[in-house]
Amino acid sequence: MSFEVASTPPSTAAPECPGSMESFSVPLIHRLSPELLDKILGNLNGSREDLAACTTVCKAWLPVCRYHLFAEVNYRPDFARHIKTSTGGTHTTADTISSSIRRVNIKGPIEEESALADWIFRLPRLAELRVAQVNWSIPALQLTPELPSLHRLLKLILRYVHLPSFSLLASLFDLFPALEELSLDNMSWDALGRISGENARNADATLQPSSLRKLYISYCHNRVLLNWLQYGVVSDAVQTPDSCAHRSFPHLGALSLPDIMPEEEDIFGEFLASLGESLEYLDFGILVHEFDRRHTDDFSRLVSLSQNTGLKALEIHQITLFQFPFPVQHSVSNSTPNPTHLSSDPVTFNTPYAWIASLLSTLRSSFVESLTLHMWLSSESQLDLLSWPDLCDVVARSTLWRMRFRVSGIGRNTESAEGWIRRRLRDLGSTGLTLEFEFSG
Secondary structure (H helix, E strand, C coil): CCCCECCCCHHHCCCCCCCCHHHCCHHHHHHCCHHHHHHHHHCCCCCHHHHHHHCCCCCCCHHHHHHHHCCEEECCHHHHHHHHHHCCCCCCHHHHHHHHCCEEEEECCCCCHHHHHHHHCCCCCCCEEEEEEEECCHHHHCCCCCCHHHHCCCEEEEEEEEEEEHHHHHHHHHCCCCCCEEEEECCEEEECCCCCHHHCCCCCCCCCCCCCCEEEEECCCHHHHHHHHHHCCCCCCCCCHHHCCCCCCCCCCEEEEEEECHHHHHHHHHHHHHHHHHCCEEEEEECCCCCCHHHHHHHHHHCCCCCCCCCCEEEEEEEECCCCCCCCEEECCCCCCCCCCCCCCCEEECCCCCHHHHHHCCCCCCCCCEEEEEEECCCHHHHHHCCHHHHHHHHHCCCCCEEEEEEECCCCCHHHHHHHHHHHCHHHHHHCCEEEEEEEC
C-alpha cells in the first residue's frame, strides 16, 4: 500500500515526553486505561515517525496511533484506490484508516478526477477539505446528499480552483449543511450556469439559515458569491433586496473581503447589515482607483457598521497612499500648501480615502477594541491623503484601545515612518490608545 500523510512543520512538533517508553514493563502498559493511553500517545502528534513506530508495539496501541497518524492526509490516487476497494463487509485495515481521516489536502494537477469526489466524501469522519490548483470538471461534482461526510464537513478551503460554471460551485455549497468555515481564494469559472433539479429555487423560496461562522473571500467575483450566499441566486446583476428571499447568518462572526471593487459596495453593505450583531471580526478593503469625492458620498450611503453592534475588531486593507500623479491639495487658507503639513488648518484633498473616517463614525458597537490599517506609502507627504483630524476625532469617541499600522513600501526608513504617524495622532495621547507598527518591504 502506498500513501502519504501530511507533513507537520517543525515548529508545531510536540515536546518530547519525559522518560522513555522502554522503561515501562509490559504488564504496566497493558494496565493503562484507554483514556490515559490516548493522552500519552497524543503527545506524539507532531512526530509521524514516532507514531508509526508505536503502531508496532502492541495491538492496543494500533487504533490510537492510527487515529493520530492518519488524521490529515495528502490525496494520492493509489492511496484512494486502496481505501475505496478495501472497505466494506468485514472490519479491515482500510476501514480503520478511512475512519481516522479527518482532514484531506488536494493539490493539482489531479489524475483520475472522476473518482476523486466519490472517494473523499465517502470518508465517514471528514471534517476539513483543502483543495488547491485544481481544474474541476462536471463529473467530479456529481455528488449525492447520501454521501456520509457531506453532513460532517465543517471547513472547506478552495484556492486557485477553476470550474466550468459557478452553478456547480453553488450546488456544492448546498451539500454541506454543517459547514462552519468557508475560504475562497482566486476562484474562477467559465460561465455562471443555472441551478436545476432539486437545487433550483424560485423567488418565493425560503432559504435555510447558514451554519457559517467564518467566511473568507479573496480575489473572486464578490457580487456573484454574495448574491448566492445572501439571496440564493446565480447572477452577477444587482439584486433588489425587497424582492428577494434572504438567507440569515446567525452564527457568522468573522468576515474577510480584502479586495472589494467600488461597484460591489452595495452588495457588501447589504451583506454587512444582514449579519447584524453576530459579526465580531471584519477584514475588508476597497480597491479605489479614482480621486472622486462622489465615491465617498456613495460609500457612506451604501456601507455602514451601525447594525454590527457586536463588532470587536476591524481591519482595513488597500490603503494605497502612493499615487501618481499625486492629487492636488486645496487649502482654504491663504498659506502655501506644505506637503508635511499636519492639517492644523483645513486642507482639502481630492482623496479616495475620506470614506474611512466616515465609515468609522457609524460604529455603534461598545465592544470594538482594535483597528488595523494596511497602508502602502513611500514618503511622508503621502500620509496627508488621510484626514487625520477626522480619524482622531472618531477614534477618541470610540471604545478602541489599540491601533495597528501595517506599512509596506517604506523600505528601511521605518523609524521615521513610525514618527510621522505618531505625530499625526498626537491628539490621542491622553486616551491611552496603544499604537503598534509592523513594516514590510
